[in-house]
Amino acid sequence: MIVEQLSLADFRNYTSADIALTAGTNLFVGRNGQGKTNLAEAIAYLATLGSHRVSADAPLVRAGADAAFVRARLAHGGRRVTLELQISKQGSNKARIGGSPVRTAELPRYAQVVLFAPEDLQIVRGDPSARRRFVDQLLVQRSPRMAAVLADYDRVLKQRGALLKSARARGIRGDALSTLDVWDDKLVALGAQIIDARAALTAVLTPPAITAYAQIAGADHRPELEWANSIRGFDPDEDAATAAAATAGSTEELFRAALGARRSAELDRGLTLVGPHRDDLLLRIRGLPVRGYASHGESWSVALALRLASAEMLRADSPIGDPVVILDDVFAELDADRRARLGDLVAGYEQVIVTAAVEADVPDALRGRTVRIEAGVIRSVEDD
Structure with a gap:
């Protein structure tokens, strides 16, 4: 499985965001508190129906907004499907698959993610x-x-x-x-x-x-x-x-x-x-x-x-291919040997998403498209 496109509205510190992702490694770089993890969190929510940082949904909605919106286009081999999720500050969440309303519990059938984080x-x-x-x-x-x-x-x-x-x-x-x-x-x-x-x-x-x-x-x-x-x-x-x-x-x-x-x-x-x-x-x-x-x-x-x-x-x-592997700011927590070992172990997955405050912490095995983020804004995208 590959996330090809991710769009957010009123999610965490993002008023709006739209980013194209590739197979292989996608590296989100930025200082702490800029919004790197928020992108990873949005992708993981589609698969787990929950955040890895908070137990309630309200913190996911940007201050002043009533709901957050996550939209992702996924590729399963030659097949593509678009998932849409409305996360409500109050009341029930809503979901769509291919434009058709579905129960939110249906989303994990199409999205599989394994997220590593300091938590x-x-x-x-x-x-x-x-x-x-x-x-x-x-x-x-x-x-x-x-x-x-x-x-x-x-x-x-x-x-x-x-x-x-x-x-x-x-x-x-x-x-x-x-x-x-x-x-x-x-x-x-x-x-x-x-x-x-x-x-x-x-x-x-x-x-x-x-x-x-x-x-x-x-x-x-x-x-x-x-x-x-x-x-x-x-x-x-x-x-x-x-x-x-x-x-x-x-x-x-x-x-x-x-x-x-x-x-x-x-x-x-x-x-x-x-x-x-x-x-x-x-x-x-x-x-x-x-x-x-x-x-x-x-x-x-x-x-x-x-x-x-x-x-x-x-x-x-899984019948839909590899899960997306997300490494959320974990390399800062590991010594050089464990960084290299972990990098080698996950590099073979179809798509890997890495967030890092210090780019030098990321092992060579996980170099790829680099997305630079600042204050909830995607500043640049660089292909390695």
Whole structure:
């Protein structure tokens, strides 16, 4: 897949922008805060339906505007398709494919992107929500229908949480709260799909992650990926090591049993204590948790390995060609050896987009069309 043309209106600091991109490497250069990452963010949003920097859409809309607009012409071999997205500051977003209105959840069927960014360090060092977000965005790209499942689960979770809080405030307990069973059924049906999909994706992701880590770090530290599920006894409020052993049964059966076991505690606290929203992806190297034990360089190697493995997985699965690989200001974070290794590993993808404040940080393997950006304006385009 190749992004041939990108147009923005009222997106971040861009009043308007229109830029032609090429196959191979496209390098966005400019001082910090000028808008390089905003271009990369717009492309990635079409594929993941979210930003890698913020969890809400409102910051993506330029100050004073009600909505931002992203338009991209994509090439899948000899076929071309135009995606259009309206990101609303308030209300629902809208999308078009080839000029026809569609649900926004349809966009990832046509756009696949793997984005590396400094924020990726939070995948390995941050709280569990960062790891869940990483996996769920990849889930949406690999299986676009999961966007609707994740959105429906979040909606049911909020409604169930509101009922628990209301019951706690009114002193309602046990059998008197029969409506909770209805929300349990919906939560279990949706949550079990998410838990199973995450597990299946992680199984596929692990082998390329092991290979990528060795290529980046130059060492085999045996990286491991394993889900700690709250329906199997894992409690994110406690040490991961206290997670209980898996219990026999289907995911739906385990989920329903866990809800029953924790109902009293949920009513006391007014929130849902089990489900995929409470799970964590445990990352280890040399048999030890990356979080708390790995060095800075090792942590970066794990984060990069996860992104490279994602790209390799999408490349192997996708009917639309390679995903677009975006390296957003990552070279400033890496030593010279890791820069060169990463550059060599991604240079073979159909299209690579690199943002950098210092052009000299970019390895020779990733030299190509250079776009110079200043204060939300594209100043020049130079072909190497």
